[in-house]
Amino acid sequence: MQLSEKKNGQQGTIDPELDDEEEEEEEIYQDWSQVASLVNKNAALSLPRRGEKDYEPDGTDLQEVLLYRARKAMFDTISDSIRGTTVKSQVKGYYVPHRHQAVLPKPKGSFMQTMGRADNSGELWLEFHEFVYLAERGTILPYYKLQSGSKHESSDYDVEIMLSMEDLYSLFSTQHEMDEYFVFAHLKRLGFIPKQCRQDMGVTTSYYPSSTRQNNLHIISSRFFSLFKIQQISLFSGFFYRKWNFFFLKYRTSPQLYQGLNRLIRSVTVPKTRDELWYSRFRRQQERGKIEVPLTFNVWKPCANFKKKNPGLPDFQIIVYNKNDKSQHFPTCKELRSIFASLDYKFEFLNEVKDDLDWDANSYVEGISRSQYNTKTASKSRNEKNTLPSKSLTKFDSQKETVKPNSKKKSKTYPPHIQQKRRLKAGYRSFILAIMDNGLISFVKMSEADFGSENVWYTPSSQSKPERKVNGGKAIKKATLNKT
Amino acid sequence: MSKGRVNQKRYKYPLPIHPVDDLPDLILHNPISWIYWTYRFFKSTNALNKKIHVDFIGDTTLHIIVQDDEQMLYLWDNGFFGTGQFSRSEPTWRGRTEVKLGLNDDPRQIQSGTKNDAENQLTLEKITQQRRQQRSEFKKERARLEKELLALRKKGGQIDGETILLEKQRESLRKFKLKQTEGTKTVAQPQDVYEFNPRNEDNDLLDENGELKQLESLELMPVEALFLTFALPVLEISPANLAGKLFQPGAKYEDIHSFVRSYVIYHHYRSHGWCVRSGIKFGCDYLLYKRGPPFQHAEFCVMGLDHDASKDYTWYSSIARVVGGAKKTFVLCYVERLIPEKEAIALWKSHKFTKLFNSYQVGEVLYRRWVPGRNRD
Numbered sequence: 001m002q003l004s005e006k007k008n009g010q011q012g013t014i015d016p017e018l019d020d021e022e023e024e025e026e027e028i029y030q031d032w033s034q035v036a037s038l039v040n041k042n043a044a045l046s047l048p049r050r051g052e053k054d055y056e057p058d059g060t061d062l063q064e065v066l067l068y069r070a071r072k073a074m075f076d077t078i079s080d081s082i083r084g085t086t087v088k089s090q091v092k093g094y095y096v097p098h099r100h101q102a103v104l105p106k107p108k109g110s111f112m113q114t115m116g117r118a119d120n121s122g123e124l125w126l127e128f129h130e131f132v133y134l135a136e137r138g139t140i141l142p143y144y145k146l147q148s149g150s151k152h153e154s155s156d157y158d159v160e161i162m163l164s165m166e167d168l169y170s171l172f173s174t175q176h177e178m179d180e181y182f183v184f185a186h187l188k189r190l191g192f193i194p195k196q197c198r199q200d201m202g203v204t205t206s207y208y209p210s211s212t213r214q215n216n217l218h219i220i221s222s223r224f225f226s227l228f229k230i231q232q233i234s235l236f237s238g239f240f241y242r243k244w245n246f247f248f249l250k251y252r253t254s255p256q257l258y259q260g261l262n263r264l265i266r267s268v269t270v271p272k273t274r275d276e277l278w279y280s281r282f283r284r285q286q287e288r289g290k291i292e293v294p295l296t297f298n299v300w301k302p303c304a305n306f307k308k309k310n311p312g313l314p315d316f317q318i319i320v321y322n323k324n325d326k327s328q329h330f331p332t333c334k335e336l337r338s339i340f341a342s343l344d345y346k347f348e349f350l351n352e353v354k355d356d357l358d359w360d361a362n363s364y365v366e367g368i369s370r371s372q373y374n375t376k377t378a379s380k381s382r383n384e385k386n387t388l389p390s391k392s393l394t395k396f397d398s399q400k401e402t403v404k405p406n407s408k409k410k411s412k413t414y415p416p417h418i419q420q421k422r423r424l425k426a427g428y429r430s431f432i433l434a435i436m437d438n439g440l441i442s443f444v445k446m447s448e449a450d451f452g453s454e455n456v457w458y459t460p461s462s463q464s465k466p467e468r469k470v471n472g473g474k475a476i477k478k479a480t481l482n483k484t
Numbered sequence: 485m486s487k488g489r490v491n492q493k494r495y496k497y498p499l500p501i502h503p504v505d506d507l508p509d510l511i512l513h514n515p516i517s518w519i520y521w522t523y524r525f526f527k528s529t530n531a532l533n534k535k536i537h538v539d540f541i542g543d544t545t546l547h548i549i550v551q552d553d554e555q556m557l558y559l560w561d562n563g564f565f566g567t568g569q570f571s572r573s574e575p576t577w578r579g580r581t582e583v584k585l586g587l588n589d590d591p592r593q594i595q596s597g598t599k600n601d602a603e604n605q606l607t608l609e610k611i612t613q614q615r616r617q618q619r620s621e622f623k624k625e626r627a628r629l630e631k632e633l634l635a636l637r638k639k640g641g642q643i644d645g646e647t648i649l650l651e652k653q654r655e656s657l658r659k660f661k662l663k664q665t666e667g668t669k670t671v672a673q674p675q676d677v678y679e680f681n682p683r684n685e686d687n688d689l690l691d692e693n694g695e696l697k698q699l700e701s702l703e704l705m706p707v708e709a710l711f712l713t714f715a716l717p718v719l720e721i722s723p724a725n726l727a728g729k730l731f732q733p734g735a736k737y738e739d740i741h742s743f744v745r746s747y748v749i750y751h752h753y754r755s756h757g758w759c760v761r762s763g764i765k766f767g768c769d770y771l772l773y774k775r776g777p778p779f780q781h782a783e784f785c786v787m788g789l790d791h792d793a794s795k796d797y798t799w800y801s802s803i804a805r806v807v808g809g810a811k812k813t814f815v816l817c818y819v820e821r822l823i824p825e826k827e828a829i830a831l832w833k834s835h836k837f838t839k840l841f842n843s844y845q846v847g848e849v850l851y852r853r854w855v856p857g858r859n860r861d
Contacts, residue, residue, distance in 0.1 A: 055630075060637035062646070190856050241714060241838045246501075246531040253503045257530075261715055261755035264838065265748055266822075268847030301861050316859070323797040330800065333791035333818035336849055421783070425813050427850040435797050442801065443856060449815060449848035457757025458498050458775050
């Protein structure tokens with residue numbers, strides 16, 4: 001234990017303030033002794049949970065003992081657990097080549113909550129990557145269904161060949177599909193719920209209202225037109241850079257000087273509020289011939305009451321990119337912009353603007369808000385004497401409400417310059433880029449930033465009462481800050 | 485505290501062009517005050533009395549340097565421009581050397597009106613030296629304790645005994661560290677005075693009057709120089725002349741492209757209030773400080789890219805690693821030219837810089853490592 005673990009005592013407590021400055025110690029090491037004590041019921045193994053990290057072998061027996069114990073804990077965990085499946089609970093999955101999917105005639109298991117799609121006959125259809133994942137986990141047994149069977153309907157599953165993992169891997173149609181699988185499996189093992197974006201879901205939830213409302217939207221958002229125009233150079237700004245500028249004009253504060261400097265370089269403004277987001281989506285639909293970089297996965301955080309037919313907005317969106325594939329490249333600026341424009345997830349930055357953002361009320365299913373849709377389906381199912389979904393729904397809602405207030409109050413108290421710092425550091429719309437390099441996956445979060453809309457200059461004042469200019473207008477006094 | 489106030493005063497102005505802020509009070513019912521105010525208003529100007537002179541040295545690579553003592557300090561104090569050639573950033577060589585040679589008890593820093601402040605008498609370089617010394621002392625102490633532990637193990641100590649010892653050691657290390665940090669505040673001054681044996685070479689540093697010669701000068705980055713002449717009239721040299729120094733008259737667009745891009749980025753951040761300094765120590769183009777190096781650590785590292793650029797992933801990941809390791813945020817700054825190359829070079833040649841820089845557009849993307857385990861909630 002001592003040797004294999006980093007000394008990460010602080011790991012448990014993450015200061016919310018420093019949340020964005022995390023980085024360096026990330027992987028939480030598995031404490032095998034804990035797991036071992038669960039498996040080994042006599043639980044005599046009680047090693048110190050975390051200790052100092054030894055630098056090198058010091059030749060003492062004690063170190064050897066510690067190392068041995070740490071290793072043993074790990075092996076005990078693995079060797080004592082029951083592996084394999086019982087014959088009774090075996091689930092067979094059949095690969096269907098022409099659909100590149102797999103079918104489970106008698107599906108059962110908890111995986112059904114997040115994976116697969118049932119058809120009318122009660123069979124569960126799995127996407128190929130889901131199939132491989134479940135086979136790899138030992139949850140289902142993979143079989144190959146022979147094509148000849150399809151001519152005689154009755155003997156459909158008669159001729160079946162059990163597949164090895166090697167066989168399964170050879171069935172990936174492209175390298176890219178395999179890359180996507182690795183990312184999928186990695187996230188899935190960590191508890192996330194990834195879904196392929198192209199995969200057909202029950203209903204699609206969108207942050208944007210459906211196209212029928214686009215026309216109204218246009219009217220609503222036309223007043224934001226000016227926002228998206230890039231700053232034009234005015235006569236005055238040209239004047240600022242003339243030789244005789246300071247002969248004619250007198251600047252009485254530094255901000256005035258900055259404002260003169262400000263008008264030279266154009267910068268891209270990014271959507272920051274709901275209306276701006278709607279408007280940018282509307283604009284995007286008008287545009288033709290734009291570059292499209294398809295998103296690969298929608299990802300939901302681990303969630304007990306996930307409903308695969310109506311999952312709501314995803315928490316993240318992921319694009320998989322293989323570093324060594326010559327046909328792919330790291331996205332250029334244009335491609336990044338188009339990706340940002342195509343995103344449709346729980347835009348986390350909106351929480352900064354308005355804390356108590358209810359995502360159900362702010363996302364749309366079939367043209368109506370999701371909360372409306374949910375109550376509609378809930379009441380429908382209640383009529384069918386099935387109160388379960390609505391129950392889980394209310395439970396979910398109440399959970400939300402109990403959790404939210406704390407976080408709300410916390411973020412409310414941040415002074416403007418801290419809020420500005422957070423805006424600059426977190427950016428706006430973002431997606432996750434998963435980079436594949438010979439089986440190694442790295443994740444990168446790419447976010448739109450807008451330094452052009454934030455001013456950070458410091459305003460001195462003639463009295464020793466320093467003020468700080470924040471957010472392009474509101475000056476806050478920080479005299480008290482300086483005195484302490 | 486007091487240091488903060490001193491800095492507050494010393495670095496009052498974020499730009500070398502000062503606003504007109506010393507106008508007398510305007511008293512509404514006193515017409516004489518109106519006249520006086522108007523007189524003062526028309527008399528005062530934002531422009532500098534005497535523009536700063538720069539020299540150009542070097543044949544293959546151009547060095548833009550400021551040699552006058554006061555002007556060096558002025559550029560540093562008002563916006564943190566340039567780097568002292570023998571110092572870390574602020575030109576402090578002369579002050580440090582004077583103290584070292586025992587010529588002057590007050591380091592150069594005090595010249596700027598920050599006297600009688602023990603904390604301030606230490607130059608940045610001195611502080612770093614002190615910190616390094618402390619660190620090595622701490623490491624020695626730690627090594628000693630580690631040896632103790634090893635000794636216990638060799639004697640065949642038990643695990644329980646070891647945990648007790650570890651706990652004790654941790655406590656004593658913590659105390660050691662606390663003592664160190666307390667020590668610096670009080671010991672700072674006596675440490676500063678130490679015996680010094682002048683070497684022969686040191687005599688060469690003095691002029692006839694026994695005064696220390698100023699050998700250090702402040703070097704400006706080309707983008708800084710252009711900013712100080714084109715955007716703010718601070719340097720003697722005109723933008724057109726500077727452009728002529730930087731590039732041959734027959735320059736093609738490819739020659740000026742990367743410089744223009746750097747300038748556009750530099751100006752963009754400067755104009756929004758950032759203190760922009762070179763980011764070469766962090767493997768990127770620029771560092772963004774909120775007010776300036778004495779106030780806060782830089783929070784952002786900026787790398788400039790053409791808007792159609794796509795580098796190998798290793799390029800991004802290596803910079804991001806370095807930047808992330810220094811707890812900064814990595815910003816990819818994409819620059820797009822909105823006019824054709826021909827037009828751009830024509831504008832450069834006719835010295836229409838305002839129009840030239842105005843036809844560029846910047847947009848930022850943040851790049852940050854994402855760890856799934858930390859985003860699960």
